[in-house]
Amino acid sequence: MLAVFEKSISNPPEELSLPSVGLNNSMTREEILGTFRSSWTEATVYNLANGNFMALSHLRRHYGLPRQATEAIVVVEAYKVLRDRAPYPIDQVIKDLQGNFAFILFDAPSGTLLAARDGNGSVDFHWGLARDGSLVCSNNPNIIKEACGKSCAPFPPGCIFRNGSGLISFDHPLNKVRAIARQDDDGNICGVSFQVDLYTRLHSIPRTGSASNWADGLATTVSEEQSPPPDHDRDYDQIESDLTSCVTQK
Structure with missing residues (x-):
């Protein structure tokens, strides 16, 4: 953890500077930040979490985490496993x-x-678009409204957003999540909300690679197993007919 505040804000006690009086071995705020980042190069996954999990102890054991692991650490570990x-x-x-x-x-x-947000929407979570198209997320709706104007909405409960694949419902993963525009009395769009469309199902994802090859092989095997067995009685009748013909000719 690192926090750096300007002198005008923190007003630190002057006594802290006594050990280094006459020495020029301190760093600027930018240098301190650069040093801190260089010492934590392995920290490449960042997570901001709010709320609590019902079975936190079970999740700790499931992911092999210590008892001190918080909800945020559990989310990071779950993502790494995924x-x-x-x-x-x-x-x-x-x-x-x-x-x-x-x-x-x-x-x-x-x-x-x-x-992501839990299915009950118990924790405040909002998102919106800034003027330059940047995505803004916060648990404070006032910050979102100030930053995004009308281009904001509550994050839909029971859903997860992933850049590249969009918004899906983890409560109803086979159903599409639709945006519904809200209009004022003059017919102008004043907001938007997201809801799961229980009547529209997503297209199934076609299998590729080895799974597809296994499916083809299985289909071939089933086809061969379902083909009619050879008629051995018919073969015997043909052989008997040929033998009779040979005897008659002699």
Whole structure:
């Protein structure tokens, strides 16, 4: 943890400077920040979490984390498992995080951004677009409104956003999430909300690679197993007919 405040804000006690009087071995704010970042180069996944998980102790054991691990650390570890080791669907991983929560996770090396909110919407979480198109997320609606104007909305409960793949519902992963515009009395769009469309299902993802090859092989095997067996009785009748013909000719 690092916090650097200007002198006009912090007003530190002058006695702290006594050990270094006459020495020029201190750093500027920028130099301090650069030194701190260089010592934490391995910290490439950043997470802001708010709320709590119902089964935090179980999640700690599941991911092999110490008892001191917070909800934010659990989210980071769950993401790393999803990214590196297990082919679990992302909606299933987030659905296992039962509780009241909202979080934003950013993986710097891959540029992956995740944002999610629990199914009950128990924790305030809003998002919007800044003037330059930047995505803004916060648990403070006033900050979002001030930064984004009308281009903001509550983050939909039970959903997760991933840059590159968009917004999905982890409560209803097979259904599409639609944006619904709100209009004022004059017919002008004054806002937007996101809801799960329970009547529209997403298209299934076609299998590729080895899974596709296995499917083709299985189809061939089933086709061969379902083909009619050879008629051996018919072969015997043909042989008997040929033998009879030979005897008659003699």
